Amino acid sequence: MAAATTAAAPTAKINIIHYSMYGHIEAMARSFKEGVDSVDGAEGVLLRVPETLSDDVLAAMHAPPKAEDIPEADRATFVDCDGIAFGIPTRFGMMAAQMKAFFDSTGGHWQKGALVGKPSAVFVSNGSQGGGQETTALTAVTQLAHHGMIFVPYGYQSPEVQFDSSSVHGGSAYGAGCIAGADGSRKPSEAELSVAKAQGAYFAKTALALKKGRSA
Numbered sequence: 279m280a281a282a283t284t285a286a287a288p289t290a291k292i293n294i295i296h297y298s299m300y301g302h303i304e305a306m307a308r309s310f311k312e313g314v315d316s317v318d319g320a321e322g323v324l325l326r327v328p329e330t331l332s333d334d335v336l337a338a339m340h341a342p343p344k345a346e347d348i349p350e351a352d353r354a355t356f357v358d359c360d361g362i363a364f365g366i367p368t369r370f371g372m373m374a375a376q377m378k379a380f381f382d383s384t385g386g387h388w389q390k391g392a393l394v395g396k397p398s399a400v401f402v403s404n405g406s407q408g409g410g411q412e413t414t415a416l417t418a419v420t421q422l423a424h425h426g427m428i429f430v431p432y433g434y435q436s437p438e439v440q441f442d443s444s445s446v447h448g449g450s451a452y453g454a455g456c457i458a459g460a461d462g463s464r465k466p467s468e469a470e471l472s473v474a475k476a477q478g479a480y481f482a483k484t485a486l487a488l489k490k491g492r493s494a
């Protein structure tokens with residue numbers, strides 16, 4: 279009698295592609311990964327988008343060196359995964375140019391429809407309250423829509439943080455967020471990191487469910 283074969287449970291690789299100049303988005307990305315990794319069968323991979331500013335400009339902006347344990351993303355990292363979370367710091371109310379340049383390198387993927395149906399999420403960081411948490415997230419959705427990606431918003435799944443008006447915190451229905459402070463001196467709070475982690479877990483479960491549904 280032939281041995282019964284059991285189908286392997288699906289696994290989901292989630293690329294967490296981000297840009298961070300001063301470390302806030304990087305800290306949020308690490309928490310997002312913790313959330314992804316907490317889900318059975320899911321694995322988060324941290325990737326940073328290439329820098330586009332010269333060393334002179336980076337020095338003038340007092341940018342510290344990049345984290346050595348996080349490899350650089352390339353165009354293949356858009357494709358070789360089951361979902362992508364984008365970590366985006368605000369520049370003048372919308373995404374940093376480094377992230378935009380990275381999206382602008384994906385015309386070939388757009389032509390082939392390579393990202394159609396791939397789940398995506400965003401989380402953000404900006405300086406001040408009212409400085410662009412929601413505009414940064416919302417304007418990022420145009421990139422995702424043009425690629426035909428499925429945007430997975432977070433909604434209000436962390437009401438203990440999202441509805442807490444007694445503390446300063448970032449985040450919105452679009453995704454987790456951090457308020458860095460006007461001079462960048464504020465670190466992501468435990469509450470902000472906890473939302474990033476919860477969003478990571480929710481996004482990983484969603485990507486896994488989509489993959490499972492498609493393979494059924």
Ligand SMILES: Cc1cc2nc3c(=O)[nH]c(=O)nc-3n(C[C@H](O)[C@H](O)[C@H](O)COP(=O)(O)O)c2cc1C
Binds near residue numbers: 302410458462
């Ligand atoms: C050129 C520039 C423009 C910025 N524009 C905004 C802005 O429009 N609104 C805001 O609240 N913060 C703004 N910031 C602050 C950044 O959003 C903040 O430094 C960033 O979220 C920190 O993330 P990071 O530590 O991961 O780099 C700006 C910063 C720079 C350098």
